[in-house]
Amino acid sequence: MSGVFLRITVFSLFGALASPAIFAQTPEFRVPEGVLPPIIPADNPVTPAKIELGEKLYFDVRLSLDDTVSCASCHDPRKGFADGRRVSEGVGKKTGVRNAPTVLNAAYFEQQFWDGRVATLEEQAKQPLVNPVEMAMPSHAAVEQKLAAVAEYAPLFQKAFGDPRITIDRVAMAVASFERTLISFSAPIDRFLAGDEKAISDSAKRGWALFNGKARCNTCHGHVGVLPTFTDNQFHNIGVAAKSHDFEALARQVANATEEIPDLAHQPGATELGRFLVTRERPHIGAFKTPGLRNVELTGPYMHDGSEPTLEAVIDFYDRGGEPNPFLDGGMRPLNLAAEEKKDLVELMKAFTSDDLARFEPLAKLMQ
Amino acid sequence: MRSLDQKLKEREEQRRRAFAALHNCDRRTFLQLSAKLAAVATAAGAGLAPHSFQIVELAHAAQKEGGETSFRFAYISDTHLYARGMSHRFVRAAMKAVEDVNALRPPPDFVLFGGDLAQLGQKEELDLGKQILSELKVPLRMMVGEHDWYLDMGDKWRDLFGEPVYSFDHKGVHFVTLNSVVEKDFWTERGMTPMERMVTVAGLDNPVQSRFEVGEEQRDWLAKDLAKVKKDTPVIVFSHSPLYKYYRNWNFWTEDADEVQKILFPFKSVTVIHGHTHQLLTNRIKNISFHGMLSTAWPWPYAPEGLPKITIQMDRADPFDQFDGCGDGTVGVRTDGQADKYYNLWDRSPVTVAYEQVASGKAAPAGPSY
Amino acid sequence: MRTALSISLTLVTLAAGFGVGRVVFARGPAGLGRHEEPATYRSVTACDRRKTVIVEGALPDQPLPAAKARQVAALLQDLMRFCDEEVTARMTSREEVFLSVNGLPYERYVLGSELPYLPAHGKPHTDREQAIWKAESDKIVKEGHRLFHSSDLGKNGISCDMCHPDASNTHPETYPKFQTQLKKVALLRDMVNWCIENPLEGPKLADDDPKMKAIEAYILHQRGGVALEPGKH
Numbered sequence: 019m020s021g022v023f024l025r026i027t028v029f030s031l032f033g034a035l036a037s038p039a040i041f042a043q044t045p046e047f048r049v050p051e052g053v054l055p056p057i058i059p060a061d062n063p064v065t066p067a068k069i070e071l072g073e074k075l076y077f078d079v080r081l082s083l084d085d086t087v088s089c090a091s092c093h094d095p096r097k098g099f100a101d102g103r104r105v106s107e108g109v110g111k112k113t114g115v116r117n118a119p120t121v122l123n124a125a126y127f128e129q130q131f132w133d134g135r136v137a138t139l140e141e142q143a144k145q146p147l148v149n150p151v152e153m154a155m156p157s158h159a160a161v162e163q164k165l166a167a168v169a170e171y172a173p174l175f176q177k178a179f180g181d182p183r184i185t186i187d188r189v190a191m192a193v194a195s196f197e198r199t200l201i202s203f204s205a206p207i208d209r210f211l212a213g214d215e216k217a218i219s220d221s222a223k224r225g226w227a228l229f230n231g232k233a234r235c236n237t238c239h240g241h242v243g244v245l246p247t248f249t250d251n252q253f254h255n256i257g258v259a260a261k262s263h264d265f266e267a268l269a270r271q272v273a274n275a276t277e278e279i280p281d282l283a284h285q286p287g288a289t290e291l292g293r294f295l296v297t298r299e300r301p302h303i304g305a306f307k308t309p310g311l312r313n314v315e316l317t318g319p320y321m322h323d324g325s326e327p328t329l330e331a332v333i334d335f336y337d338r339g340g341e342p343n344p345f346l347d348g349g350m351r352p353l354n355l356a357a358e359e360k361k362d363l364v365e366l367m368k369a370f371t372s373d374d375l376a377r378f379e380p381l382a383k384l385m386q
Numbered sequence: 387m388r389s390l391d392q393k394l395k396e397r398e399e400q401r402r403r404a405f406a407a408l409h410n411c412d413r414r415t416f417l418q419l420s421a422k423l424a425a426v427a428t429a430a431g432a433g434l435a436p437h438s439f440q441i442v443e444l445a446h447a448a449q450k451e452g453g454e455t456s457f458r459f460a461y462i463s464d465t466h467l468y469a470r471g472m473s474h475r476f477v478r479a480a481m482k483a484v485e486d487v488n489a490l491r492p493p494p495d496f497v498l499f500g501g502d503l504a505q506l507g508q509k510e511e512l513d514l515g516k517q518i519l520s521e522l523k524v525p526l527r528m529m530v531g532e533h534d535w536y537l538d539m540g541d542k543w544r545d546l547f548g549e550p551v552y553s554f555d556h557k558g559v560h561f562v563t564l565n566s567v568v569e570k571d572f573w574t575e576r577g578m579t580p581m582e583r584m585v586t587v588a589g590l591d592n593p594v595q596s597r598f599e600v601g602e603e604q605r606d607w608l609a610k611d612l613a614k615v616k617k618d619t620p621v622i623v624f625s626h627s628p629l630y631k632y633y634r635n636w637n638f639w640t641e642d643a644d645e646v647q648k649i650l651f652p653f654k655s656v657t658v659i660h661g662h663t664h665q666l667l668t669n670r671i672k673n674i675s676f677h678g679m680l681s682t683a684w685p686w687p688y689a690p691e692g693l694p695k696i697t698i699q700m701d702r703a704d705p706f707d708q709f710d711g712c713g714d715g716t717v718g719v720r721t722d723g724q725a726d727k728y729y730n731l732w733d734r735s736p737v738t739v740a741y742e743q744v745a746s747g748k749a750a751p752a753g754p755s756y
Numbered sequence: 757m758r759t760a761l762s763i764s765l766t767l768v769t770l771a772a773g774f775g776v777g778r779v780v781f782a783r784g785p786a787g788l789g790r791h792e793e794p795a796t797y798r799s800v801t802a803c804d805r806r807k808t809v810i811v812e813g814a815l816p817d818q819p820l821p822a823a824k825a826r827q828v829a830a831l832l833q834d835l836m837r838f839c840d841e842e843v844t845a846r847m848t849s850r851e852e853v854f855l856s857v858n859g860l861p862y863e864r865y866v867l868g869s870e871l872p873y874l875p876a877h878g879k880p881h882t883d884r885e886q887a888i889w890k891a892e893s894d895k896i897v898k899e900g901h902r903l904f905h906s907s908d909l910g911k912n913g914i915s916c917d918m919c920h921p922d923a924s925n926t927h928p929e930t931y932p933k934f935q936t937q938l939k940k941v942a943l944l945r946d947m948v949n950w951c952i953e954n955p956l957e958g959p960k961l962a963d964d965d966p967k968m969k970a971i972e973a974y975i976l977h978q979r980g981g982v983a984l985e986p987g988k989h
Contacts, residue, residue: 231953231960237706240939250939266489301733339473344485348709348733352473468913475912475955505913589905591921636921684918684955687925702925705955706937 050203054244056125059138062191064198067178071171072196075189077384080168081161082153083109089146089193092118095381098316099200104324108152115289117324119309120317122372125198128251132306132322135279135296139194144186145280158186165189202372203246205312210369211241218369225366228359233336235363237349238308248311248370255304256350257341258321259290265304265343269294292322303345315371329367333360455718455726457557460487460524462714463500463661464681466533467518469510475708476505477514479682483714484521486730493524494716495556500661500679501531501567501626507584509542516546527554531626531661532567532598532637537584551604553611559620559719562611564604566625566640566660570596590636590686597634598627599641609649620655620723628660628676630669633689638663650674655723665711666729668739669694675744677717677727685711695749698739700731709733800828806842807835813849827851834867841871893973900974903967910956916971919955923978930988944972 049055058064075081076089092106093099099121101107106118116132124130130142146152147161155161165171165184172182179188209217210226218226229235239248259265272288272295282288282295289295293302306322320326326335335341337360339352355363465480472478487497499519504511512534519526530550534543540550550565572595573583587595600608615621623629629646632638640646650656656674664686667678676694685703693699703711709732718726724741731737798820799810809828814820820828831853835843844856845865854862855872863872881889903909904916904923920926928944935942938950945968949960961968 234954236939237937240937242939250936299735301735344482344489348704348707348712351475351478351708466918470912589917591917592905686919686921690922690924704937705919705951708955 049201050208052244053203053246054126056123056198056201057128057138058125058198059140062140062194064195065178067174068192068195069199071174071178072192072194073381074171074174075193076196077381080164081147081155081189083155086110087153089143090385092146092152093121094385095378096385098122098313098375100317102318104319104327106152108149109154112151112154114149114151115284115286116322117319120313121197122200122202122313123247123310125201126245126247126310127249127307129307131283133279133283133292133296134253134307135283139197140187140190143190143193143197147186147189149280149284151284161189162186200378202312202374202377204374205372206369207241207366208246219365221362221365222369224359225362225364225369228355228363229366233353233355233359233363234349234351235336239311249308251308253293253302253305253307254347254349255292255302255306255343255345256336257304257343257346258306258323258325258335259292259304260341260343260346261325263287263290265291265345269303290323301345304343305345305347311367311370313371313375315368329364330360333363454721456721457495458716458718459496459498459527460490460494460714460716461498461500461659461679462487462519462682463498463679464502464531464664464683465515465518466502466505466681466683467511467515468505469508469514476683477518479709479712480515480518481521482709482732483682484518486714488521488523490716496525496527497522498527498624498659498717499529500624500659501529502533502661502681503531503543504534506581506588507534507537507542512542512546527561527563527624529563529624529626529661530565530567532569532587533584535565535567536569536587537580551607557719559622559723560612560615561622561624562608563624564600564608564626564629564646566600566627566629567598567662568601568604569598572596593635595637597639597641598637600625600629600646601642605642605645605649608646612649612653615653617652618654620719621650621653621657622717622719622725623650623656623658625658625660627662628667628669628678629658629674630671630676630694631692632663632667632669632694633692636689638689638692647671647674657717657725659717659725659727666698666700666731666737666739667694668697668727668744670696670744670747675725675741677725677739680711680713680715680729680731682712682714696744696747698737698750699752700734704733707733800832802832802836804836804839806839807832807845808843809835809845809847811847831867838871843871896970896973897977899966900970900972900977903971904974907956909952909961909967910958912957914956916951916956923975926975926979927988928972928975928979929982929984929986931986933987933989936989944975948972948975 062068076093079085079088079091081088087109092101092103094101101118103118105116106114108114119132124139124142128134128137130136130139131145136142136145144158147155148157155164162184171184175184175188176182178192206217206222207226210223230240238250238252238254240250241248268287268291272282272291275282275288277285279295282291291303293305293307294300296302314320315329318326318328320329320332321335326332333355336350337353337355340346340350462480462483465483466476467480468474468476470477487494503515503519528547528550530540530543530547534540543550551563553560553562555561569587573586576594578586586592589595612621625640627640628638628643629640630643631640650658651672651674653673658674658676659679660676661679661681663678664681664684665678665688666680667676669676685700687702688699700711711731711734713730713732713736715730715736716728718728720726720741724745726741727739729737729739795813796815797810797812798814798816799808801808809831811820811824811828814824819825828847831845831847835845835855838857842858846854846856846862848854853865853867855865856862857871865872904920907913907915909915917923926944926947931944931947932941934940935947935950938946940946942950945961945963948968948971952958953960
């Protein structure tokens with residue numbers, strides 16, 4: 019496969035590094051030709067030293083209150099960088115309210131979290147650390163202190179940032195840099211779209227026609243050649259939470275709430291308002307970010323609350339036209355899909371599974 | 387120059403601060419804030435009306451010089467129903483509007499249905515419409531549109547809803563409902579079947595039909611009806627077509643609008659609420675304010691010419707979103723008889739066109755024209 | 757003879773022997789092309805100095821016979837219709853007329869017709885031809901209008917004109933463009949098909965379906981005169 023290095027200057031250094039960071043030793047990491055580079059903030063260029071530090075932090079359970087949870091606990095390389103659970107489990111087996119999305123290609127998303135409440139991976143990385151049902155650290159200062167007590171970190175921070183000072187911003191910058199290397203655009207669907215008719219099954223091909231036609235998937239998950247993440251980076255109410263919640267009552271409740279957005283986002287109930295918590299705009303009530311579809315086969319259960327256990331269930335959900343509610347996106351409607359058509363769509367989704375995930379096996383070993 | 391990103395961030399920050407302030411402010415501050423935020427059509431707010439999520443609670447929206455809101459009524463308009471099953475997109479949209487209105491707290495005094503209940507005036511369509519509207523929990527005032535009328539010249543509609551032309555008084559306001567979609571006979575000499583006549587009238591850009599008018603008979607009736615009304619009594623007129631001349635080719639037009647306006651000029655406060663145009667639309671002629679209603683079924687582009695300059699134009703609707711550019715809304719009638727018009731755009735932030743804005747006569751910024 | 761001339765507003769140039777005006781004698785004018793050079797001729801030029809008739813077979817030193825002179829006068833008068841052009845007419849002894857317009861090669865000319873065009877310029881489209889073509893174009897546009905205003909394309913009773921009266925808001929001049937919702941660069945027909953499949957809930961048309969061509973024809977026709985702006989949003 020032809021490709022261009024994301025950051026040639028960065029990755030050409032890898033060979034010369036005596037780095038323990040496993041990912042930095044996988045030189046085949048690349049963005050396919052013609053695909054835009056991921057979003058990298060100007061103040062946090064990706065460097066091998068930051069990747070190395072970020073990788074170590076990502077897998078380090080000491081970032082949590084009781085040394086049981088790391089970033090990788092919920093974004094596990096063995097599970098498509100998600101966790102296979104309906105909602106995530108934090109310290110003391112506490113559960114949150116939202117399903118862990120995959121980190122693969124998260125570097126391409128213009129907003130992070132299901133409600134898009136932050137714009138960058140850096141800002142994203144900071145929040146789970148202090149979420150009581152995730153890593154549960156009492157504060158960001160406590161994270162800094164705890165890491166400062168781990169002797170091996172100072173040299174890594176020194177190498178990444180020029181001095182050994184450990185700050186929460188640096189932690190986030192390093193983790194985000196590592197996450198920016200978790201990119202995969204190599205799946206049967208890509209080969210099919212490049213002209214290889216044999217890359218996917220006939221069923222999946224029928225699924226592709228449905229995807230772009232009758233099933234209307236492409237309205238939100240359409241394929242864009244230069245940004246083939248299969249998401250429109252927008253927020254839509256498809257009625258997921260309407261199955262169990264009354265949006266109007268929730269919105270009334272939240273209208274008078276004084277909590278900060280992240281706190282509301284963690285509250286059962288309020289969390290279901292999704293993007294509305296951030297923008298307070300009516301069309302965003304119950305709207306959540308369109309996730310990408312790559313590796314969707316590996317990252318069930320589905321939807322922001324993990325309420326759909328299988329791909330078949332997801333297709334059924336859309337076939338019903340989502341769940342009616344006053345804020346249902348106007349693009350949702352019953353699809354009248356035949357049983358065979360539903361199967362074809364599921365087959366298609368399996369063609370979104372990357373075939374280069376073996377690259378991440380060294381990372382998976384860090385989990386054992 | 388600020389980038390778009392910066393602008394968006396600033397907007398978000400502005401909104402965040404506004405909401406934070408709202409949590410801890412007295413009523414006076416609240417109203418000041420409300421006015422500011424309503425101006426940028428911001429959604430949601432304290433004590434919000436459940437379907438609106440607008441920062442201004444409608445019942446108290448207009449505490450300005452002209453007086454507080456005395457009462458409000460809701461509207462649903464231009465549902466264009468086909469009797470093709472309950473999953474038809476227009477049926478779902480009409481039901482969504484009914485749910486919206488039923489969810490209003492406090493409930494509106496009544497609901498105006500703005501005409502074009504049916505698409506082709508068929509019995510099944512009108513029956514279906516009646517069935518959907520019967521779910522409304524507040525009293526219903528019906529108006530007729532051309533799509534309801536030209537198959538059987540209103541027979542079925544009258545069976546279901548009574549006479550289309552009437553007046554009533556409510557909380558000191560005199561309301562008049564007209565049938566402004568009268569057309570001169572273009573069908574007899576062409577030997578058209580009733581359905582051919584209906585389809586012709588239903589086509590907005592069909593030049594065969596004649597132009598809408600209120601007609602002499604109704605104008606006489608109107609003059610007589612209003613003769614009993616004191617000149618300082620607020621008058622609100624419901625008409626399906628705009629009671630002014632906007633764009634003749636599409637019947638965004640009433641042929642005898644000038645004569646009808648003349649009858650209304652002597653009154654101190656007159657507001658015309660009309661359907662048919664499926665878009666945000668505002669006009670002011672002398673003492674008369676005109677407000678269009680949204681359709682639940684589909685939005686219409688602005689006509690290539692004739693758009694009143696004070697209209698705040700809606701952007702091009704996204705055809706991929708059935709509800710974009712569609713919706714319902716309310717009219718807040720103030721103690722001085724003037725009206726604030728609220729457009730509940732479903733997949734956008736709602737927009738209030740306050741009386742002050744209309745009266746100022748200020749031209750709105752030019753919008754997209756396609 | 758004089759009366760024939762007097763109806764002309766401007767004929768002041770007369771053949772030799774008329775007694776007034778200006779007579780141009782020339783021998784062997786260039787550009788007679790494929791025609792055999794006549795033994796004798798004389799030429800008559802109109803008052804605008806831009807229209808000349810070469811009368812073949814006429815004797816240079818004798819007046820034109822009266823009938824010939826009338827023909828020459830009528831031809832010059834006729835040619836005055838083309839006031840902007842430099843025209844040389846050659847009248848053969850058999851009274852056929854060939855014109856050279858602005859110095860270009862001679863072409864046969866029938867009194868009262870339009871100026872002849874050169875083969876290199878292609879043939880001018882006759883009114884008849886244009887009428888035929890227009891009728892055919894109108895037919896496809898009309899069919900497009902019918903389809904556009906008909907619910908036959910879909911299955912739910914909805915038709916294109918319901919959202920696009922007079923094909924407004926179709927902006928065909930902006931295609932091809934990245935259609936954000938299709939996630940790809942689209943042509944007008946792609947969007948037409950999207951509308952057929954979605955709001956109209958009908959089966960999409962093949963790109964070369966006559967119905968598709970008709971719909972495109974109608975939409976484009978409605979936007980005649982609008983400048984192309986491919987890619988505009």
